[in-house]
Amino acid sequence: MASGGSLFGTGPNGVFRRTVPRPETESERRMVRVLGLPQLTMIGVGAIIGAGIFSLAGAVARDIAGPAVLVSFLIAGAASLCAAFAYAEFAGMVPRAGSSYTYAAAVLGEVVGWIIGWDLLLEYTAIVATVSIGMSGYVGYLLEVVGVDLPLWMQGAPGTGEGHRVDLIAMLICLGVAWLLNRGTRTSARVDVVLTAVKIAVVLLVVVVGLSRVDFGNLEPFAPFGWGGAVTGAATVFFAVFGYDALSTAAEESVDARRLLPKAMVLSLAISMVLYVLACVVLTGMVHYTQVDPDSGFSSAFSSVGLQGVAVVIAVGAVLGIVTVSFSFMMGASRLWYALSRDGLMPKWFGELHPVRRVPHRATWILGVVSAVLAGLLPVEEAAELTNIGVLFAFVLVCAAVVVLRYRRPDLPRGFRCPGMPVVPVLGVLFSAWLMSFLSGETWLRLGMWLVLGLVVYALYGYRNTRRVMPGGSVDLSELPGRR
Incomplete structure (x- = not known):
């Protein structure tokens, strides 16, 4: 093992020292372990x-893949499943909140954690x-x-239609979510389950009603843009097909994180993939892919076959369902920023909690403004690519790390293998790197500039400050408890 003074070692001065946030010692600040497998x-x-x-x-069906959009989801799902298994093994080893950071x-060290x-x-x-x-659509x-x-x-x-200059509704949604989060809103597990049930009910409505209106002639040609x-x-x-990472933020609220988190990750992906594939068949079967509305695909499809009432229900359900995702990820981003500031990797100012509402209000507002700018000025495909290259990059590191750690430390306790x-x-x-190769050069450039920054x-x-906040060398993962 490298000496404590080595810059590239695991000692106190090394950038690869392994760190874990200290658990809260005060009972009033400790999260309550109440979440079981169904809730997770x-x-x-x-x-x-x-x-x-x-x-x-x-949008993908009309402009990129045609009816083969369901194959797009299957390919993405296969790649995501491989990474889900890797995430699940990590979740079974490090049952702490904080996501893959x-x-x-x-597991890999401070500098790798910071990069992710x-x-x-x-x-x-x-x-x-x-x-x-x-x-917005x-x-x-x-x-x-x-x-x-x-x-x-x-x-x-700009570029999404004649006369378009900005997606104002999308910008207002981002700012609205930031405003509501800064009001101190806390989403309980019960509310999450209810809202998710509403989304699933809407998707099932799409599938059950839509399958009766599918014209299989609309599925020809199946791959008009080729398999590429x-x-x-x-x-x-x-x-x-990525979202199970959000489960890791609930690690300290799970009744048995080592055992239940891995199962919930795989189950949630499997359920979602079945719903995705069925919905894609309905969408491209009800209307020809050239006629699919990229903004409100399902509502427009149902309206075009005379089911206006169902179309309105789907639109309302889509808005209610999608807003929960906005809340989940903006909250996750603000809590991640809070964690980075807490651990000394970013200035404490960003992670300061509101004196009354006890939320990281500064980080939340910054995230709201930045996401609003992206939403207002980027087409949905470009915004999605920016998301995907970040996800895929994290997947490459996590999957590689699981292999390395399995052979370097086979003795570590694992709730899932x-x-x-x-x-x-x-x-x-390989899947993740392959999919990354299909993203545009501009997306690669944006990621590269962000990582260099x-x-x-x-x-x-970060290097100097985190040693004042969290002094010491590497932690021993084998000493982490799975439940308390």
Whole structure:
């Protein structure tokens, strides 16, 4: 092992020292362990199902993959499953809140944890923007139903339609979510389950009613953009099959994190994939892919076959369902920023809690403004790509880390063991890298600039400051308790 003075060692001065946030010692600040497998699974489904099915599926079907959009979801789901197994093994080893930032810092070292945490800030913010764009289309549809016609300039980002200058509704949604979060709103597990049930009910309504109106002639040609279009579509919709990571933020509220979190991650992905595939068949079977509305795909499809009432129900359900995803990821991003500030990697100012409402209000407002700018000025496909490259980058690191740790520390207690080692996590790396290759050069450039900026922040501030906040060398993962 490298000496404590080595910059690239695991000692107190090394950038690869392994750190874990200290548990709260005061009982009034400690989270209550109440979540079982059903609640955790519903939280995962709630984080996965959102704009991906209600909006992005339509945009990808029309412009990228055609009816083969269902193949896009299957490819993305296969890649996501490999990574889900890797995440599940981490969750079974490090039962602490903090997402993959906490996992990486505890297993791979501080600098790797910082890179993933910095990456997740961009990813979560872009997810909020993407989801808000998807919600904007359904809000616009509902306004049209009641006779409200918005000016063209505020109906979409530049390049998304004639006269479009900004997606004002999407911007207002982002700012509205930030405002509500700063009111001190706390979403209980019961509310999460109810809202997720509403979303699932709407998707089932789409499937049950829509299958009776499917014209299989609309599925021809099945892959009008070629199979390359289906793969490109997979890279675009990837964020729609990722959300189980949100479960890791509930680790300290699970009755048995080591055992239940891995199961909930896999179950939530499986349930969501079945719903995604059935919904894609309905969408491209009810109307020809060239006629799919990229903004409010399902509502417009049902309206076109004379089911106006069902279309309105779907639009309302989509708005209610999608807004929970915005809340989940903006809250996750603000709590991640709070964690980075708490651990000394970013200035304490960003993580300060409101004196009355006890929420990280500064971080939340910054995230709200940045996501609003992205939502207002980027088309949904570009916002989704920005999300996906961050997700895929994190997947590559997590999958690779599971392989390394399994052979370096086989003695560590694991609540879940990734099957097919090392084939499954290696496939996760290859799948993720392959999908990343289909993303645009501009998206790669944006990620590269963001990561370089992150390394500069770490070198100039985080490295020295975190040693004042969390002094000492590497932690021993084998001493982490699974339940209290």
